[in-house]
Amino acid sequence: MIDPAFWRGMALGASLIMAIGAQNAFVLRQGILRRHVGIVVTVCAICDMTLIAAGVAGMGGLIAAYPRFITIVTWGGAAFLFLYGLRAWRAAFRGAGALQADGSRAATQEMSWQRAIGLVLMLSLLNPHVYLDTVILLGGIGAREPSPGNVWFAGGAMIASILWFTALGYGARLLAPLFSRARAWQILDGVVGLMMWGLCAGLVAQQM
Template structure:
């Protein structure tokens, strides 16, 4: 039963995390740059584990009682994504991807702050990870519930490690500045699109 619960947690978490998102795009870019990859992977995994365990412990019920908190995160996240999108657009336009000093590629401190922002300023991460995974875990009791949580945490660590360290396999493609311009152009459109989506679509 415990193995079944752990596999269910792994599958549920993987399904939510692997879907493309701003955090994954950031991890991919840092992996391609080969800068602070360990820090980024550890921060994203730690953030996910914290949120997953919070959901299992019942924090989701608290979030439901404070919908204003999600609205604050909604506008804060939209502003952050807009700024990051504009920076990516500037890199794409100038053709300086991978070289320009920006919040995604300079000091460890800036990388850490950006990573934390991508992790915790996304209101949907609370809906998906804390409330949804927390609710799914409640189907199990006792040790089985924590086995579900462990499986979900393992999925997070496995995914971010694979994305961060595995992206180096794409480095031959990104030896050209044109490839970086395409990537940064995609990141810019994606981040700005997510920002606009957060502003236009209310969070239920």
């Protein structure tokens, strides 16, 4: 019989992970392009599952005791988001091309799977909110569940993460017909650039 803590973990995990952010935008983009989707989804899920497990195991208290860690991650994340946003804006102004019939994008340099992993790791781990939300908040709530409820809670949150990234990555291909036009990519790149710079400004404002 499934412990009620499982459903509590799944509900909280889903509510936190579904928020629009840099990581989800990247997964959506790769899903539309149909490039390295499995790798990107897997890395995102593994990062999330590791942080959930660490939080439920008590790491949240350790991070909360060392606020300098969050400060370092915040500035590092802000710098990365600024550069990533700049890259998106450049692509938007250049009009980098449209999807071909086979799902490949014209006039775009192929991204290697190693680069895809590197980008998704930075988007996942250079985000202070992932430590505040996933490790401290979600992990702290899960850690208060009496055993074995804490394990069930963590399991529910992990399942929510796997389902979300899988649905986002593989479901994004349904949008491929829309992105057969270069103009659609310009709009998406512009929105992504605006989002990255907005997130960057938010992180900087927190440190001012």
